[in-house]
Amino acid sequence: MTAGEEMHALVERLYPLCRSITGDGVRRTLEIVSEYLPLETFEVPTGTEVFDWTVPQEWNIRDAYIADASGRRVVDFRESNLHVVGYSTPVDARMTLEQLRPHLHTLPEQPSLVPYRTSYYSPSWGFCLAQEALDRLPDGEYDVRIDSTVDDGQLTYAEHVVPGQVTDEVIVSCHTCHPSLANDNLAGIAVAAFLARELKNPWYTYRFLFMPGTIGAITWLSRNAERIDKVKHGLVLACAGDSGQLTYKKSRRGDAEIDRVLQYVLRGRTHEVVEFSPYGYDERQFCSPGFNLGVGSLSRTPYARYPEYHTSGDNPAFVLPEAMEDTLAVCRDAFAVLDRNRRYLNLSPYGEPQLGKRGLYDSLGGRSDAKQAQLAMLWVLNLADGEHSLLDVAERSGLPFDSVAGAAHALHRAELIKE
Amino acid sequence: MTAGEEMHALVERLYPLCRSITGDGVRRTLEIVSEYLPLETFEVPTGTEVFDWTVPQEWNIRDAYIADASGRRVVDFRESNLHVVGYSTPVDARMTLEQLRPHLHTLPEQPSLVPYRTSYYSPSWGFCLAQEALDRLPDGEYDVRIDSTVDDGQLTYAEHVVPGQVTDEVIVSCHTCHPSLANDNLAGIAVAAFLARELKNPWYTYRFLFMPGTIGAITWLSRNAERIDKVKHGLVLACAGDSGQLTYKKSRRGDAEIDRVLQYVLRGRTHEVVEFSPYGYDERQFCSPGFNLGVGSLSRTPYARYPEYHTSGDNPAFVLPEAMEDTLAVCRDAFAVLDRNRRYLNLSPYGEPQLGKRGLYDSLGGRSDAKQAQLAMLWVLNLADGEHSLLDVAERSGLPFDSVAGAAHALHRAELIKE
Amino acid sequence: MTAGEEMHALVERLYPLCRSITGDGVRRTLEIVSEYLPLETFEVPTGTEVFDWTVPQEWNIRDAYIADASGRRVVDFRESNLHVVGYSTPVDARMTLEQLRPHLHTLPEQPSLVPYRTSYYSPSWGFCLAQEALDRLPDGEYDVRIDSTVDDGQLTYAEHVVPGQVTDEVIVSCHTCHPSLANDNLAGIAVAAFLARELKNPWYTYRFLFMPGTIGAITWLSRNAERIDKVKHGLVLACAGDSGQLTYKKSRRGDAEIDRVLQYVLRGRTHEVVEFSPYGYDERQFCSPGFNLGVGSLSRTPYARYPEYHTSGDNPAFVLPEAMEDTLAVCRDAFAVLDRNRRYLNLSPYGEPQLGKRGLYDSLGGRSDAKQAQLAMLWVLNLADGEHSLLDVAERSGLPFDSVAGAAHALHRAELIKE
Incomplete structure (x- = not known):
């Protein structure tokens, strides 16, 4: 996997x-x-x-549903917990669809989806359902039950x-x-x-x-x-x-x-x-x-x-x-x-330090290509003024952060920079 | 009207x-x-x-003109006060057009317009006229008069x-x-x-x-x-x-x-x-x-x-x-x-204050659209650090200044911010 | 010339x-x-x-060459000093081309050109030559000589x-x-x-x-x-x-x-x-x-x-x-x-000074074109706050630096600004 x-x-x-x-x-x-x-x-x-x-207070819920006269659950918490408004207070009542409506939340523009609603700080209860499901509900009476508790916890x-x-x-x-x-x-x-x-x-x-x-x-x-x-x-x-x-x-x-x-x-x-x-x-x-x-x-x-x-x-x-x-x-x-993004201080800040005598520089000069690692060392040394971070060095030089961090590591080991 | x-x-x-x-x-x-x-x-x-x-000194002028030999005013202050150079000293003289020319100002490139000229601090006099009008003036003698005073005042x-x-x-x-x-x-x-x-x-x-x-x-x-x-x-x-x-x-x-x-x-x-x-x-x-x-x-x-x-x-x-x-x-x-562009200080700056308990927030959470007024309150609270003005809030939030100012007003009344 | x-x-x-x-x-x-x-x-x-x-140490060189068995110089310092790696130590040896190769530097991608190489801080010797010249060298033995000194100096x-x-x-x-x-x-x-x-x-x-x-x-x-x-x-x-x-x-x-x-x-x-x-x-x-x-x-x-x-x-x-x-x-x-890029201080910084009474301003006002020299004076005066240099003035005004410097000179002479 x-x-x-x-x-x-x-x-x-x-x-x-x-x-x-x-x-x-x-x-x-x-x-x-x-x-x-x-x-x-x-x-x-x-x-x-x-x-x-x-x-x-702590909210817990065990079950919730709206059931029609036949006892069939038309909205059922066991199918999806989204069907109940979060922090719904307990309910156990029979009411008409008309009485129920203010407690029903749908998304008319996304009729097949159940919305997510909560009412944490204002005691209340409600159900969420698809607009399509709501549209299918016949008028009449429904059993409405939310088996929840809102208690100290x-x-x-x-x-x-x-x-x-x-x-x-x-x-x-x-x-x-x-x-x-x-x-x-x-x-x-x-x-x-x-x-x-x-x-x-x-x-x-x-x-x-x-x-x-x-x-x-x-x-x-x-x-x-x-x-x-x-x-x-x-x-x-x-x-x-x-x-x-x-x-x-x-x-x-x-x-x-x-x-x-x-x-x-x-x-x-x-x-x-x-x-x-x-x-x-x-x-x-x-x-x-x-x-x-x-x-x-x-x-x-x-x-x-x-x-x-x-x-x-x-x-x-x-x-x-x-x-x-x-x-x-x-x-x-x-x-x-x-x-790894830290600031360093060049311990040899007056002119460049002699990298060659520390084995950090190609001894054969005059070559027109500067190796990235050496460039990275020169950049770190130049910007190791306590103000520039290695990310600053990477951004200003255009060199990969890894090269810059590697150069800083080598220079730190050679005691040419300190944190 | x-x-x-x-x-x-x-x-x-x-x-x-x-x-x-x-x-x-x-x-x-x-x-x-x-x-x-x-x-x-x-x-x-x-x-x-x-x-x-x-x-x-104070300048006042009652009349001014250039009149031809027949007494006809060819340049007349009564027609437009632009005809006289501002602060012109008094003149009452007869002179030829040639003698007059250094005192005449025109706009050769806008021949039908009279220019506006002044000479506040260097005593002098002059007339302004259309280049076309100047071109029509025959040689000869003119009566030149500026009835002005430049006196302590x-x-x-x-x-x-x-x-x-x-x-x-x-x-x-x-x-x-x-x-x-x-x-x-x-x-x-x-x-x-x-x-x-x-x-x-x-x-x-x-x-x-x-x-x-x-x-x-x-x-x-x-x-x-x-x-x-x-x-x-x-x-x-x-x-x-x-x-x-x-x-x-x-x-x-x-x-x-x-x-x-x-x-x-x-x-x-x-x-x-x-x-x-x-x-x-x-x-x-x-x-x-x-x-x-x-x-x-x-x-x-x-x-x-x-x-x-x-x-x-x-x-x-x-x-x-x-x-x-x-x-x-x-x-x-x-x-x-x-x-209305003032700076406020959030009196409850550690986390957001609970707007709901003050009636300032929609109690039914989870809705995907935040109302502009509530957004404006959150923005004002977030930037009420004594450094940001309401205009800063409006510009940074993209909300209209009126909404931002309204939010500040509501929060001020709720004692959540102070000036 | x-x-x-x-x-x-x-x-x-x-x-x-x-x-x-x-x-x-x-x-x-x-x-x-x-x-x-x-x-x-x-x-x-x-x-x-x-x-x-x-x-x-100081490096000096009098002669250097690679000569073939016949004594003909196939690489010759006298033709170009680029032929010798800078700071080459002295050599006087006979060696095969194969032995010599590690000391020969070319530019394979620019085969007709002689590269420039040095080895200042790592004692070594070498020759530089065109790749084309190297390709023409037959195998065999060569006399190799560098008549140089690396001594205290x-x-x-x-x-x-x-x-x-x-x-x-x-x-x-x-x-x-x-x-x-x-x-x-x-x-x-x-x-x-x-x-x-x-x-x-x-x-x-x-x-x-x-x-x-x-x-x-x-x-x-x-x-x-x-x-x-x-x-x-x-x-x-x-x-x-x-x-x-x-x-x-x-x-x-x-x-x-x-x-x-x-x-x-x-x-x-x-x-x-x-x-x-x-x-x-x-x-x-x-x-x-x-x-x-x-x-x-x-x-x-x-x-x-x-x-x-x-x-x-x-x-x-x-x-x-x-x-x-x-x-x-x-x-x-x-x-x-x-x-000439200096900072000045306006000695009459409250409102504009009256340039006219010092002969620095056209006395006839109202003209729609401001002369560059006068504009330059106004700009220098306005920015002569000790913070703006004349180059700042030139850049901000869009006026040529020479005009700005000329205006500063005139204002300095009139004692309206000081350095």
């Missing part, structure tokens, strides 16, 4: 679970992910103050940390709160898990965050406020598996190192770079003005830009193994650059 | 008056304007030192102030020193007067200045030197009524707030933006290096770019009611943006 | 000499140049520590200083270490010498440096370290005579004054501007991070970009009198701008 196929299998296992911002669906999701990647799980009690917000999230040589951190975050939606965000969860597994002895400490959108990120930020200044870079993964091209959304800063690294790595691929906007996923929280972290977001087709977005069309068939593998590869490349 | 027609009627009333940098023509002009707008008039005595300059200018909620000021300036030239600058005077009438309870204090070019602006700056640091923004209005497209000339700073506001408001219209140059109207003085104020200039076709410029062709027919109305509309829009 | 023809004659005289980074060929070269331009020559002993380097370089009104310096540097190569760099030497002769009573002190590449520049920098902060600008001249268009390579800073001046002067010519790279000529040393001087490089076709580069094809016929004259003209124009 390719990595892409493995990730797709994970998406398929996670797909049926009824996730929300709290509840057992999230816990079960994290259990399954932990078969791939050790996770530390955190439970934060209902009522905990997290900045301007309060951790809400916990908000659940998890972390996986890959310790680095330094305690400065890179965070990789993906939201875990969407129920049966595959691209948004089971693909992101799968890519994050597989990425985390690959990282071996990195420079930075990498912290992978699996948590519900908005309230989860706010909860994490609130509980980790004193450590936030360790977070130097970050990436939010979402919609990571559809067939579209990669889209990088810059951090609020717009010129953060992560922004430059992702743009560098994406050069040569068909891709799109978009400016930050305070709408999307948890980059909204990481990039709120009080934090303003260097956190960007990597997607394939961004949220709300594909017709299947937030509908039953976003199912495992919408997610491709190759696409997830491609997203994974870009993350891998990006972190390989980020991890 | 439309506002454009009213402004045009004002231009026509002012047109016959013989204005200059001093004198009764200016006083009469300000009297007529004060029928539309209360003005405070200032008289500054001849000899007053104003920076590097001295207020000159006053320089006259006027102000109209619209008090704002703050004492920081916006100045709007137009030159009043040109005689029978309609676009340059009776149209500017008319637009300034009608603009001033419209302003109700603005944020800034708006000061409208009606004063002669160069010496007037220098006099005003000299007499108000201690208050100049209150002047935050300004606009010079000139050539405001011809049929050409609008032209905004940036302040010397090039990125002053007024520059950004005018460019923002002009987007979507055919218009031109030109860089600052130290030639033109009183932006030259406001943008001299000792002041370097954020003062730009709004014209339609700029000075010296239309063939009628500084000739008898710049008459009321050259000025269109619709054009003046359009200039007025852009000024109105610009000041509406400028007046 | 035109200046171009004179420079070409100098190139032809210098061409046969066997130059290297040290030795009598360099000394003889400087003697010939000193017939055109007084030079102060410096001799730096072998073993002198110069930053990370050590001045090497001196490194030789020279300076010519044109004293200026200030002690701040402009350096003009050209490398003197290449043997029979005409464009690289006899043309540069010739242009530098003729440029130096022309400079009369400049503002800056101009220091012309004739020295071997790399080690020469490093030696000079090392011996003049305490004076380097006097070096405000500089230009490296190389490949100054081929038929290609001019190429300006920016300093490492990228926006140094010399960079702006050269770009300004080159406007309107076909030319190329390239970014700094730490490969090329002695700009590598002047722009090393410890110095980071404002030193650019002017060439026609840059090094390694023409097929004759570092081969016997770079002979006097490759260099054109008109091309050297054109390079000279651009240098002359550039230094004429650089030398």
Whole structure:
């Protein structure tokens, strides 16, 4: 099985679970992910103050349906958890279709798809169904039942940390709160898990965050406020598996190192770079003005830009193994650059040092072709002024980052530069 | 009558008056304007030192002509005050055409037009006439008479102030020193007067200045030197009524707030933006290096770019009611943006505040379309860091300034942001 | 004889000499140049520590050849000094062609040309020859002889200083270490010498440096370290005579004054501007991070970009009198701008000063054309804030630098601006 196929299998296992911002669906999701990647799980009690917000009550649901007079379920939670509005309060009633209508959500312009709706902070209940299904319902009375609970409980999230040589951190975050939606965000969860597994002895400490959108990120930020200044870079993964091209959304800063690294790595691929906007996923929280972290977001087709977005069309068939593998590869490349992208100081900055006597230079001069490795050394020496990073050197010289990093390594070993 | 027609009627009333940098023509002009707008008039005595300059003697003229042997006036001030060089000293002489020629000014390349000439600071006299008229003059003797006085007196200018909620000021300036030239600058005077009438309870204090070019602006700056640091923004209005497209000339700073506001408001219209140059109207003085104020200039076709410029062709027919109305509309829009363009501080900057609990957010989540008003709130919150103005928010978000300002208003009322 | 023809004659005289980074060929070269331009020559002993380097032993060569069994020289130093690898150690041996091959250098892709090779810091010997010549050599035994010495001695370089009104310096540097190569760099030497002769009573002190590449520049920098902060600008001249268009390579800073001046002067010519790279000529040393001087490089076709580069094809016929004259003209124009490019302070910065009372302004106002000289004065006054140079004024106004400098001169004389 390719990595892409493995990730797709994970998406398929996670797909049926009824996730929300709290509840057992999230816990079960994290259990399954932990078969791939050790996770530390955190439970934060209902009522905990997290900045301007309060951790809400926990929602769980066992069953829900609308049944006609004959007892046949015309809308059935067991078929798809999208049929129930997230955080629906319990209902057990008989009502006419007319009475029921205000609680029914459809997509008239996409009549065969079931929409995804939630009502986290305003107690309410409802069903989502295809417009076509609604159109087929005869007038009459229906049994309406939602067997849910909204009670004091916990908000659940998890972390996986890959310790680095330094305690400065890179965070990789993906939201875990969407129920049966595959691209948004089971693909992101799968890519994050597989990425985390690959990282071996990195420079930075990498912290992978699996948590519900908005309230989860706010909860994490609130509980980790004193450590936030360790977070130097970050990436939010979402919609990571559809067939579209990669889209990088810059951090609020717009010129953060992560922004430059992702743009560098994406050069040569068909891709799109978009400016930050305070709408999307948890980059909204990481990039709120009080934090303003260097956190960007990597997607394939961004949220709300594909017709299947937030509908039953976003199912495992919408997610491709190759696409997830491609997203994974870009993350891998990006972190390989980020991890080596440091600033050096030339210890022999007055004129060029004599590379030849250190075995670093071709002894036979006068040749009209300069070898790339030697050019890379000259570039690193010239820009090793404490201000230019190796990525700056790569961009300014036009040389591959790997050559530049290799030159820096050789020069460092020869004690011609220091960090 | 439309506002454009009213402004045009004002231009026509002012047109016959013989204005200059001093004198009764200016006083009469300000009297007529004060029928539309209360003005405070200032008289500054001849000899007053104003920076590097001295207020000159006052010039007044009652009559002037060149008459042929039969007594027929071949050049007649009563027909057009352009016929006399501004500040001409008195003359009463008989001379041959040959003797007269050095005192006659024409436009050989525009033979039917009378040029506009002045000699403020170098005592001299002369007549301006059409080349065609000059060509028709037979040799022979002429009676030459200019019934003018150049005596100690006053320089006259006027102000109209619209008090704002703050004492920081916006100045709007137009030159009043040109005689029978309609676009340059009776149209500017008319637009300034009608603009001033419209302003109700603005944020800034708006000061409208009606004063002669160069010496007037220098006099005003000299007499108000201690208050100049209150002047935050300004606009010079000139050539405001011809049929050409609008032209905004940036302040010397090039990125002053007024520059950004005018460019923002002009987007979507055919218009031109030109860089600052130290030639033109009183932006030259406001943008001299000792002041370097954020003062730009709004014209339609700029000075010296239309063939009628500084000739008898710049008459009321050259000025269109619709054009003046359009200039007025852009000024109105610009000041509406400028007046609300403030910087805010997010009082809940760590993550997003919970808009829902304040009734500011749609409670039913998961919908794929975000409403503009909610987007505007998220943008304002995200950029409310004390560094970004609402215009920055509008430009960065692509949302209309009105939406952004409305969002700021709602958030301010909800005590989520402060100024 | 035109200046171009004179420079070409100098190139032809210098061409046969066997130059290297040290030795009598360099000394003889400087003697010939000193017939055109007084030079102060410096001799730096072998073993002198110069930053990370050590001045090497001196190399001299009297004769060298490969002779066949009949005694016929099949490769002969007397025909071209390119035939011997620079710094070849002495050899006197009989060997087979097979034994000889590792010491023979050719250009298989340019079979008729002799390459240029050196081995300064790694003791070795070798011959360079045309691939065609090598192909014609029969197997068998050859007498191989290089009559050279590599002994303690001196490194030789020279300076010519044109004293200026200030002690701040402009350096003009050209490398003197290449043997029979005409464009690289006899043309540069010739242009530098003729440029130096022309400079009369400049503002800056101009220091012309004739020295071997790399080690020469490093030696000079090392011996003049305490004076380097006097070096405000500089230009490296190389490949100054081929038929290609001019190429300006920016300093490492990228926006140094010399960079702006050269770009300004080159406007309107076909030319190329390239970014700094730490490969090329002695700009590598002047722009090393410890110095980071404002030193650019002017060439026609840059090094390694023409097929004759570092081969016997770079002979006097490759260099054109008109091309050297054109390079000279651009240098002359550039230094004429650089030398006058100063910052002024407006002594009457509040509003415009009254130019008319100082005889600097046309007294008859109202004319629609502003004379260039008057415009230039207004621009200089407006930007005379201590921050803008006259080149800034020229670029921003679009007026010719000469007009701007003339206006500054007039305003300075009128005591309206000061330096």
